[in-house]
Amino acid sequence: MKTLDQTLTALADPTRRRIVGRLAQGTATVSELVQCFDLTQPTISSHLKTLERSGLISRFRVAQTRPCKLEPAGLKALGAWLGQLRSVYEDNYSRLDDLLQNLQDPDGETKP
């Protein structure tokens, strides 16, 4: 849950979502991201730290640079959580169907 909290917090910020969107198209260095978003290097670095802590991205080393890439694991945790939320809604709504039917026809036979 800890990672999921961090993932959602990370994605709640629009600039970080844009960075994730950019990295979905391929890896990028800090200076490439600075150019891409017209933000200062410290701002970009701060966002990258948050994204890295959340498990959404990781950084690797190529010569003198440390490019960023998206991490499948972070998104998988989010996917699992979304799946659970979806089934909670499906279960709730199935019960709501029965309740609405009973309210409209209180003397009728209850469907199995």
Place this chain on the structure above:
Amino acid sequence: MTTFEFTTPTPASIRVVRTFDAPVALVWRAYTEPELIKQWMTGPPDHSLPVCEVDLRVGGKSRYVWKNPQFEMGMTAEIKEVVEHERIVQTELFDGWPEGVSTVTCQFAETDGRTTVTVDIEYLNQEARDVAMQPGFKEGYEASYITLDKLLPKFASRS
């Protein structure tokens, strides 16, 4: 026949659409009267909703507690907007998860005696909203617009 849609229009929002075979007045009651809510909004299997208090007015606070034999989860909601038979907007805060605060918009629409409920859950905090309202932001955002619907299958299939 019922329809069910569960989508993520943006990376920090979820939309759930469902049609019910009942008029809006009845669906509204099922959504706003605690004794009715307790009968269906019980969540995952083996859970119940023993606490459900609803204060249906702007600024009103509602309290929900779900329980199973091992576990208890509470949620406090504050109502921001309420239009009878049309719309409820509220912020929802789960106990022990302050980062997970969300704004939930619930819209009701009746057609031919059937009611479609559209729930939009947004995990955007106020700070993020303020940034999003700045001039020029929208263009930049849309230029690199992504949704979880697009991202998740890509990564699920890769590993």
